[in-house]
Amino acid sequence: MLTGLFAILFYVATVILVVGVAKRIAAYWRTPAPLKIPTMPAPRTQGGMLYRMGREVVLFESLFRSNKWIWIFGWVFHMALFLVLLRHGRYFQESPWFLTEIVQPFGKYGGIAMVAGLGGLWARRFLVERIRYISTPSDHLMLLLLIGIGMSGVMMTFVAHTDIVALKHFMTGLMVFDWKPLPADPVLIAHLSLVIILMVVFPISKLMHAPGIFFSPTRNQIDDSREKRHIAPWAAEMEK
């Protein structure tokens, strides 16, 4: 019963996540940026642009320049999340690949860092007047959701271990449509339920910033407007 329910929920959530995100990305991909609008000074080569984008995605360079508090909380949360996700690879692979192996020892503490970063971000939504003003209920709920995922995960790592071997069988089974029993551990069920909610809201929420940044014309364009003519297909029609 529980196994079947969560198996189906995972399938549905995965489809929503993949199809939803793909549809949004396709829309961004198809829609032209009619004008050259990189935020200057901008790189003058493709390689330079990739380096700028890399600094933005890995180091959060613009945020660092702007506000050290948001940066430290945001960056710690995202990097910890990255570690935690890598570490979770072991629940989906029969024999984990080397990166998943490498992050095991400290990936454990990633969960704590993740919750700490999220806590800092949430505190700012209450404490800083300007950020309180711009926060919507969904901004709070999103942080609550992520904190819930982080806390339940940390619980299972450090406080009340779940039957991780059975969970791994369930997950690897899901991937080949061979359902194995899911342990009926309340903390685990809470953890998985919140993850399913996260997967479903991803494509319809601000979480789209993750793929979205790669399409941001102010960051992915090159400073070459005088050397190369840039024109959108609909704009070229105006010249015929």
Place this chain on the structure above:
Amino acid sequence: MAKKVDFDTPALSEYLQIPVLQEGSMAHSSPFVAKPDHQEALNFPGELVENWHDQAIAKMEDLSKTSRSFSLFLDICVHCGSCTDKCHYFLGTADPKNMPVARQELLRSVYRRYFTFAGKYFPNLVGAKDLTRETLDEWHSYFHQCSECRRCSVFCPYGIDTAEITMAARDILDAVGYGQKYDNEILGKVLKIGNNLGLPGPALKATLEDLEEDLEDDTDLPIRMPLNEKGADVLLITPSADFFAEPHIDGLLGYAKVFHQAGISWTMSDYASEGANFGMFIGNYPTMKKVAERIRTAALELGVKRVIVGECGHAWRVAYSFWNTLAGTGHGAAADDKYAQMLQKQLDPRYPAPQHIIEFTYDLLQRNALKIDKSANDHRTVTFHDSCNVARGTGMGGIERGQFILPREVIKAVVNNYVEMDSSTMFEETYCCGGGGGLLTDDLMELRVKGAMPRMNALKKVFDDEGVDTLAAICAICKSQFSKVLPFYDMPMDMITSVHQLVGDALVFENND
């Protein structure tokens, strides 16, 4: 008639303070609405259309298909707050709706309601709102409290540019017949007469002849101000403020002196006697294209080899970043791109197209082609204001950061006493003068004075501590705005100067003919 609003000039301080929010403190600020003839000249409805609601939503649908930044920027903001203390209008007015994210939210809330799943079914959760008549008023107010300076986009972790959102909102307002008078009236003039002033060809010719006389009195040399001269090498496109306003006009005299000493033949055009392109301010591509095409037409008719742009910030952004797109005024068109090839075949590939007058003068200085006596400017202590559009929307010299390096190198080549303002208010983090983006109108005077505060704060420091008495700039709007707002901050209005006035004053002419 202008609303007479009493307001206090913001106080300056040692360090820039982030203000405590004062909700609604600028809700009364809204520019005059365009009259039917201003609107219709640009093919917009004359007045607010009856079905404005559906028209506005249809326009948003259209924008989401034609411009990626529209839906992308409205989708991906996470409300992190990074931009909240970056806007000069917020810092100067304390109105929370002048925080970039809150300004975007005025449009985003409507976009969410009509175009996203979450907004359609859970509007309260995500702050989605119906489009009402009041929304349009609020848009008209607060999207005319943004100068499209892009400072927020420097600090956004995703590069969200509020200027793009402001342009989109103004485009929507124009589409439903609710435009802004100042911008649209001026656009009508440039399209009909050739410049923002509405100065017709014969009047322009007379003005230039007077200036030639002044130059001759000044230098004893026949320095020319050519107009409509076919076969000249260079077409100079400059903001029309250069023809009549102070201190702009001294910049124009400076260009003429540089051209004269370099011995390069040049001309202006009465058909395209305007560098400004307010089409950018209102975010309307077809209008911006029409204005840009006047320059293309003039360049083709006059047969010039180069196009050089005078000191104007947004004009340089349009020229540098958009002219190639809008009117094929640049290089590198595809072989089958007949439209762009027409002009690009004519332009000399050895020079960037278009080129900034600063790049031109810099190049001459590098080659020692100009005779300079720096001491002619010794009575001045100069600082330079990076204009927002030049800093964050363009480049110079074909090198990264050239837009900061070249103007400073030109100034330092002609001036002995140069002082830099606080670097956190300069370069790509420069503060707008407070009058950019189509807001340089008397009906927005309170906004302009308050929005100038961050720049005035940094300027006051070097004015008091380092004896700076000259503020140099390369933007017509900055120059007009500063001469208006400097007195509010107890600094003399005439300290604002064109960079090419400094160059012109330092040029040495040996009269050997």
